[in-house]
Amino acid sequence: MSIPFEGHPAIALVDDDFYSARMLTRVVEAQGGPTPQWLSDPDEAAGTLIETSRKASACKDTLVVVDLKSSSVATRTFLERLKASAPGLLVVAMAPSLDRETRQSLLASGAAAVFERHAEATAYRTEIAALMDFWARHQGLHRAAP
Numbered sequence: 001m002s003i004p005f006e007g008h009p010a011i012a013l014v015d016d017d018f019y020s021a022r023m024l025t026r027v028v029e030a031q032g033g034p035t036p037q038w039l040s041d042p043d044e045a046a047g048t049l050i051e052t053s054r055k056a057s058a059c060k061d062t063l064v065v066v067d068l069k070s071s072s073v074a075t076r077t078f079l080e081r082l083k084a085s086a087p088g089l090l091v092v093a094m095a096p097s098l099d100r101e102t103r104q105s106l107l108a109s110g111a112a113a114v115f116e117r118h119a120e121a122t123a124y125r126t127e128i129a130a131l132m133d134f135w136a137r138h139q140g141l142h143r144a145a146p
Helices: 018-030 042-053 056-061 074-085 100-108 121-144
Strands: 011-015 037-039 063-067 090-095 113-116
Touching (some): 011 018, 018 063, 037 042, 042 074, 063 121, 074 090, 113 121
Parallel strands (some): 011 037
């Protein structure tokens, strides 16, 4: 089940695993971030995000976090599809590791950054804090630009 998608959220989470989505949501909220709007179905998520991206403010304000696990290339495939139709969205990927090949593949597919999906809770919280810092820096830089 997905959280209803209304308007354009501050954070849109594309994740096909309920427990993973719930964990990311809890960690973001615990760090004082906005509640991510969860989109569990990749096809519906792509359509919704592409439509949302047509609003100029959505491209500037929304962070899309992609963490698909249905196959080893699900996140990469989704990124390619989304960035082809909505190149202005700020999209980051979660990956099982940050090895060079995985990271480069996701960056080449359109991710602005890649973050590691840690199994250990403390490491995961630290990684999500880094993701939130990345987003905050992007927002600050974007708003400073004319």
